[in-house]
Amino acid sequence: MKVAVQGSASPRPPRATWQQEGRVLRLEGRWHRDAPPPVLEGTAPPGLPERFDCTQLEEFDSTLPAFLLAHARLAATSSFAWDGLPDNLRGLMQLALGVPEQSDARGSPHDGSELRALGEWTLRTWKATRATLAFVGESVQSLGRFAVGRARFRGRDFWEVLQQCGAEALPIVALISFLVGLILAFVGNVQLANFGANLFVADLVAIAMVREMGVMMTAIIMSGRTGAAFAAHLGSMQANEEIDALRTFGLQPFDFLVLPRLLALVLMMPLLTIYSNLIGILGGMLVGISVGIPPVLYWNETVESITLTTASLGVFKSFFFGAAIAVAGCMTGMNAGRSSAAVGEATTRAVVASITAVIVLDSGFAAIFTLLDI
DSSP: OOBOSSOOSSOOOOEEEEETTTTEEEEEEEEOTTSOOOEEESOOOSSOOSEEEEEEEEEEOTHHHHHHHHHHHHTTOSOOOOTTSOHHHHHHHHHHHTSOOOTTTSOOOOOOOHHHHHHHHHHHHHHHHHHHHHHHHHHHHHHHHHHTTOOOOOHHHHHHHHHHHTGGGHHHHHHHHHHHHHHHHHHHHHHHGGGTOGGGHHHHHHHHIIIIIHHHHHHHHHIIIIIHHHHHHHHHHHHTTHHHHHHHTTOOHIIIIIHHHHHHHHHHHHHHHHHHHHHHHHHHHHHHHHTTOOHHHHHHHHHHHOOHHHHHHHHHHHHHHHHHHHHHHHHHHHTOOSSHHHHHHHHHHHHHHHHHHHHHHHHHHHHHHHHTTO
16 A cells, blocks of 8 residues: 655655654654664653644555554554544444454564574484484385285386486486595505505505495485485485375385385495495596506505495495485475475475485494594
8 A cells, every 4th residue: 555645856765753742653754664664762751642744744554554553553552643643544443343353363572592403402402303213214114015925006106216216316426436446546656655655556446436436425325325315315205295195005105105115225335335436436546557566466555455344334334324324315305394395395295305314324333443442
C-alpha cells in the first residue's frame, strides 16, 4: 500500500518528533521500505500521544503503520488517540488494534550468551550422535538379515552399484595414486640424497603407500565420488517419496537401498586399495629410475621392505573405511529433506561426514597399531 499525503520535489527521510506541548507526535518525511530507517527524536512524555501532526508527512507504505502499531502494542492499549492521522491510516490502525495479539505471535527474546550457545551445540551433537548410532544399528541388523538369507533386494541393483564402486572408479584411483607415489618419491629423494641413500626411496614409497597413503587416498576419492552419489540418489528418492512408497509396499528400505550399497563398497574398497598401492609404487619407481636407480634394484628393495603384516594393514582398514563411507552417504541421503535444495545439502554433508569419519578411523587405527607395536 502506498499513499501520497503531500507531494514533495525532494523526499525527506522519515522522522517522528515528540513535541512536549500537548503530547503531540509529529510525523514527517517519506515512509517507504527502501527509505532510511525512521528517526525518533525527543523524549516521550508519560502516557500516549494525544494528537498527531502530519502536515509534513509525505508518501508512506506499510512502514508507517508498522511503526505506529509497534508503539501501540508496546503501550499495551487499544485506546490510542489517532487524531491528526489521515483517514485511511486511522481506519487501518483501529482495525489492526481491534484484533488481540496472539500469545505465541511474538518471538521470544534471543539469549546470546555463550552458555546458551554451548547448550544448543550439545543438544545438536547429542541428537546427531543418536541418529548416527540408530542408523548404524539398523545397518547391522540389515547385514544380519542378509547373513541368514532374509534380506530382500534386487541383485541387479547390487551388481550395478558394484560396477560403479569398482570398475568405474579405477581411472581416478589410478591417477591420484600415481601422483601421490611421484610426490612421495620426489620428496624422499630430496632428503635422502643428502646422505647418499637414494635407494631407500623405494622403502619410503612402499611403506607409506601400503600402510597409509594408498587406503587413505582411495577412501577420500570414494567419499567424494561414491559417497556423494549415494546421498544424491537416496536424497532424490526421499524428495520424490519413493522411499515411502517402498514402505507402503511392505519392503524394508534398509534392505532394498542401503544393504546393496554397503556390501558393494565394503567388497570393492580392499581391491581398490591393493590397486592403489601398486600404482603408487609404480609412480615411485619411475622417479627412482629418473634419479639413476635401476628398476630391478628398486623392485627388490621394495619387496624386501614390505612384510605381510605391513602390506595387510591398509587392506584391513579399507573394510572399515568402505563401511563408514557407505553409511555416511546413505544416512544423509535417507534423512534429506523433500526438496531439490535439500538434496544438494545432503550431498555436501555426505562428503564432509565421510572424509571426517575416514580420518577419525585412521587416527584410531594409528594409535592402536602403535600400542600393538605393528
